[in-house]
Amino acid sequence: MTRKWLIKDGTFAVLHQEQTVIRGYMLIEGDRITYIGQERPEGVEGAETFDGKGLLFLPGLINTHGHAAMSLLRGYGDDMVLQEWLQQKMWPMEAKFTGEDVRWGTALSVIEMLKSGTTTFLDMYDHMDQVASVVEQSGIRAVLTRGVIGLCPPEEQQRKLDEAVLFARNWHGKANGRITTMMSPHAPYTCPPDYIEKIVQAAHDLDLPLHTHMSETLAEVEQNVRDYGVRPAQHLLNLGLFSRPSLLAHAVHLTDEEIAMLAEHRVAVSHNPGSNLKLASGVARVPELLRAGVTVSLGTDGAASNNNLDMFEEIRLAALIHKGVTGDPTAIPAAEALRMGTEYGAKSLFLDETGVLAAGMKADFIALNLKQAHFLPKTDYISHAVYSAAGQDVEHVWVDGKQVVKSRECLTLDEEKILFEAQRAFEGLLAR
Amino acid sequence: MTRKWLIKDGTFAVLHQEQTVIRGYMLIEGDRITYIGQERPEGVEGAETFDGKGLLFLPGLINTHGHAAMSLLRGYGDDMVLQEWLQQKMWPMEAKFTGEDVRWGTALSVIEMLKSGTTTFLDMYDHMDQVASVVEQSGIRAVLTRGVIGLCPPEEQQRKLDEAVLFARNWHGKANGRITTMMSPHAPYTCPPDYIEKIVQAAHDLDLPLHTHMSETLAEVEQNVRDYGVRPAQHLLNLGLFSRPSLLAHAVHLTDEEIAMLAEHRVAVSHNPGSNLKLASGVARVPELLRAGVTVSLGTDGAASNNNLDMFEEIRLAALIHKGVTGDPTAIPAAEALRMGTEYGAKSLFLDETGVLAAGMKADFIALNLKQAHFLPKTDYISHAVYSAAGQDVEHVWVDGKQVVKSRECLTLDEEKILFEAQRAFEGLLAR
Numbered sequence: 001m002t003r004k005w006l007i008k009d010g011t012f013a014v015l016h017q018e019q020t021v022i023r024g025y026m027l028i029e030g031d032r033i034t035y036i037g038q039e040r041p042e043g044v045e046g047a048e049t050f051d052g053k054g055l056l057f058l059p060g061l062i063n064t065h066g067h068a069a070m071s072l073l074r075g076y077g078d079d080m081v082l083q084e085w086l087q088q089k090m091w092p093m094e095a096k097f098t099g100e101d102v103r104w105g106t107a108l109s110v111i112e113m114l115k116s117g118t119t120t121f122l123d124m125y126d127h128m129d130q131v132a133s134v135v136e137q138s139g140i141r142a143v144l145t146r147g148v149i150g151l152c153p154p155e156e157q158q159r160k161l162d163e164a165v166l167f168a169r170n171w172h173g174k175a176n177g178r179i180t181t182m183m184s185p186h187a188p189y190t191c192p193p194d195y196i197e198k199i200v201q202a203a204h205d206l207d208l209p210l211h212t213h214m215s216e217t218l219a220e221v222e223q224n225v226r227d228y229g230v231r232p233a234q235h236l237l238n239l240g241l242f243s244r245p246s247l248l249a250h251a252v253h254l255t256d257e258e259i260a261m262l263a264e265h266r267v268a269v270s271h272n273p274g275s276n277l278k279l280a281s282g283v284a285r286v287p288e289l290l291r292a293g294v295t296v297s298l299g300t301d302g303a304a305s306n307n308n309l310d311m312f313e314e315i316r317l318a319a320l321i322h323k324g325v326t327g328d329p330t331a332i333p334a335a336e337a338l339r340m341g342t343e344y345g346a347k348s349l350f351l352d353e354t355g356v357l358a359a360g361m362k363a364d365f366i367a368l369n370l371k372q373a374h375f376l377p378k379t380d381y382i383s384h385a386v387y388s389a390a391g392q393d394v395e396h397v398w399v400d401g402k403q404v405v406k407s408r409e410c411l412t413l414d415e416e417k418i419l420f421e422a423q424r425a426f427e428g429l430l431a432r
Numbered sequence: 433m434t435r436k437w438l439i440k441d442g443t444f445a446v447l448h449q450e451q452t453v454i455r456g457y458m459l460i461e462g463d464r465i466t467y468i469g470q471e472r473p474e475g476v477e478g479a480e481t482f483d484g485k486g487l488l489f490l491p492g493l494i495n496t497h498g499h500a501a502m503s504l505l506r507g508y509g510d511d512m513v514l515q516e517w518l519q520q521k522m523w524p525m526e527a528k529f530t531g532e533d534v535r536w537g538t539a540l541s542v543i544e545m546l547k548s549g550t551t552t553f554l555d556m557y558d559h560m561d562q563v564a565s566v567v568e569q570s571g572i573r574a575v576l577t578r579g580v581i582g583l584c585p586p587e588e589q590q591r592k593l594d595e596a597v598l599f600a601r602n603w604h605g606k607a608n609g610r611i612t613t614m615m616s617p618h619a620p621y622t623c624p625p626d627y628i629e630k631i632v633q634a635a636h637d638l639d640l641p642l643h644t645h646m647s648e649t650l651a652e653v654e655q656n657v658r659d660y661g662v663r664p665a666q667h668l669l670n671l672g673l674f675s676r677p678s679l680l681a682h683a684v685h686l687t688d689e690e691i692a693m694l695a696e697h698r699v700a701v702s703h704n705p706g707s708n709l710k711l712a713s714g715v716a717r718v719p720e721l722l723r724a725g726v727t728v729s730l731g732t733d734g735a736a737s738n739n740n741l742d743m744f745e746e747i748r749l750a751a752l753i754h755k756g757v758t759g760d761p762t763a764i765p766a767a768e769a770l771r772m773g774t775e776y777g778a779k780s781l782f783l784d785e786t787g788v789l790a791a792g793m794k795a796d797f798i799a800l801n802l803k804q805a806h807f808l809p810k811t812d813y814i815s816h817a818v819y820s821a822a823g824q825d826v827e828h829v830w831v832d833g834k835q836v837v838k839s840r841e842c843l844t845l846d847e848e849k850i851l852f853e854a855q856r857a858f859e860g861l862l863a864r
Contacts, residue, residue: 071805071808072809073811074808074809074811074815074816075811075812075813075816075819076809076812078766078812078815079761079762080761081761081762082761085761108805108808109805111805112804112806115805274752276756277752277755277756278755278756279755279761280756280760281756282759283757303806306819307806307816307819307820308819308820310806313748316745317752319710320706320709320749321753321756323710323711324710324713324753326712327714328712329511329512329513329517329711330511330512330513331712334511373503373541373543373544373850374506374544374735374739374742376503376506376540376851376854376855377504377507377508377854377855377857377859378855379506379507379858380507381507383506384507387510387710387738387739387740388739390742390822391822392822392824393824415805418805419803419805422808423808425809426808426809426810
């Protein structure tokens with residue numbers, strides 16, 4: 001029998017234009033929200049109730065770009081020039097990653113994400129069967145993709161592509177539909193053009209969206225112009241990438257023409273403000289992208305360049321830095337920043353049943369503990385969630401109608417064991 | 433008898449150039465740290481011990497600019513143009529503030545600050561006796577100053593100045609030395625030149641430092657040039673302000689000459705990155721200031737323009753935004769950002785016995801709970817504190833050798849009552 005339960009006396013961030021917050025009731029049946037409103041719904045006499053008093057319910061946060069296993073390298077090399085950081089720190093360690101390492105690194109990240117209110121994340125990495133298995137067990141929702149780098153001989157390129165196709169085919173729709181998949185050439189500067197075309201063709205064959213890094217740094221844009229005579233967006237357009245639903249990570253360095261091109265082809269952008277600042281990549285033109293009608297969502301990137309996976313921080317950064325940099329205090333208001341971390345996140349991942357608190361949607365939502373000094377007075381809860389909150393304010397989390405975090409404890413994963421194993425995996429990498 | 437107690441098995445952020453963290457012991461006698469080192473100190477046989485395992489000890493954070501009572505207006509007007517926000521939202525409400533409102537607003541802020549690891553704060557506001565009384569009761573350390581606005585008739589100017597002098601004299605050195613005072617003309621654009629000169633003279637008479645807002649917005653710099661023919665730093669120099677130890681809040685818009693002038697006159701700067709971004713004031717030239725030898729510390733500003741008082745956020749913003757804006761990933765490394773929030777904070781407030789974990793210093797320190805996913809693996813704890821932590825990770829807080837927060841509960845203030853009264857005070861302001 002489908003479980004039916006009612007949250008009463010809650011404050012719900014519905015983010016409607018005219019009314020951002022509703023005080024009242026939310027009904028959940030199985031994996032879906034079936035009612036949300038000020039009045040008690042009809043026909044719920046027998047339903048279990050949950051006391052929502054003192055809690056702010058938000059749609060679960062959606063992290064649209066990351067490499068979960070990289071949390072194993074958190075704090076291993078900071079404040080360095082990008083190429084030194086990659087060449088001296090990240091790549092030598094990542095080359096040693098086994099499936100086990102990816103398992104524990106991903107599990108460490110999933111615990112952090114769930115406990116800080118993320119209910120859906122995109123992951124682009126390697127050893128993706130391990131990632132999928134952690135996702136399945138943890139109860140989180142995820143869009144998974146084997147990111148492929150094509151700077152290798154053709155046979156190895158083909159092997160990676162076959163692996164990516166097999167993974168995408170095996171796992172798409174699994175875990176009660178919580179897992180979907182994409183295809184991912186790593187970036188225009190790490191994949192030769194003909195390889196990108198093959199990956200696009202595979203995405204067509206599988207009917208899957210595409211994800212890639214683009215224009216994160218000025219240097220890679222300049223290289224693209226040198227190597228191919230055009231900037232990255234035109235290059236990807238020429239290779240057919242935008243003929244599929246696509247999501248670009250970063251997109252920091254864009255011209256007006258590129259912004260118009262992304263809007264025209266309905267290409268979504270994952271804005272990663274924390275990572276872009278920390279690696280000194282620059283500040284993406286988010287207000288212009290939004291104005292052009294591009295769907296802009298938020299990602300943490302890997303924990304090695306962030307260094308946490310707290311989406312509240314990305315939401316706040318998105319709301320703050322574009323004001324400071326453009327000089328316009330109305331750039332990206334609070335509600336818009338929260339939509340970037342929720343509704344626009346779902347759109348960016350081509351998921352149409354999460355990211356919003358509304359009847360008919362999947363029951364992916366979180367509850368913040370409002371009985372804290374930094375949430376007073378009771379003025380504007382959306383402002384509080386965006387400008388005052390941190391991941392640690394998340395008290396409870398539900399995904400697909402199931403509670404996965406209760407009173408700040410993760411119910412689905414063994415936190416103590418995972419913290420221990422993640423540390424051990426890091427020590428193993430150092431020792432090898 | 434002086435209480436003597438020993439923390440064992442702790443990790444201590446000493447922030448030495450060659451070694452940022454020590455694992456071992458810290459001895460506290462009365463209100464002071466008397467030992468810190470890897471080896472167990474001699475002569476502590478009888479001392480109480482405290483298990484420091486799994487905790488990262490940092491110097492208490494120091495918030496060098498704010499208006500604590502303004503937390504009553506948190507979320508009451510966001511994402512607005514500065515002048516509209518001030519004229520339509522802040523000023524009409526602040527005009528109604530009574531001493532009671534200031535008491536509850538300040539108490540709300542002190543709870544938030546203590547629980548998020550701030551052990552010293554500067555407060556510039558009105559009804560300062562109320563502020564001092566909350567500070568005395570709470571156990572926090574504070575530098576208090578009655579900020580005076582001089583856009584009023586001479587008699588009112590004089591009344592405000594007398595009030596500021598009386599407050600400074602009455603409270604300086606009170607609460608076991610936890611309270612010190614300063615003199616504060618609000619800003620060059622809100623105080624006529626002769627009034628600023630009078631305040632400077634009073635600071636000389638009282639032998640106190642000076643604090644003022646300066647060059648927060650481009651508009652006020654332009655106005656200063658129009659009205660007085662010089663930019664604000666030269667204007668304040670001409671009025672004698674820099675003849676006293678001085679601290680400037682914001683200092684966003686500075687020329688190279690002004691930076692050199694602040695360095696020459698040893699004027700400290702309170703950088704308020706969150707507030708400057710939110711109000712779209714711009715990004716201060718912090719790397720240049722530090723390179724010139726200026727002491728730069730961090731402040732939250734009032735909660736109405738931040739919107740929280742979590743100094744971990746300001747530390748992280750200081751470490752992140754200057755990298756992103758200058759394109760230099762080595763700008764303001766993690767340890768330097770943490771020093772800005774601790775050691776340089778103490779220097780900015782002319783306090784020489786707090787801000788550092790070292791023998792001889794006042795025992796103002798905090799402990800972070802390291803047993804959390806976002807603090808793994810055990811790579812670089814300074815990086816974790818700066819790039820991963822939030823105020824909610826603070827488990828315990830001590831000021832002047834006394835524990836004021838224990839297991840995330842404030843021991844000195846009645847949190848439930850203060851949350852209730854702060855909400856009631858806000859509702860009273862709305863109704864009046």
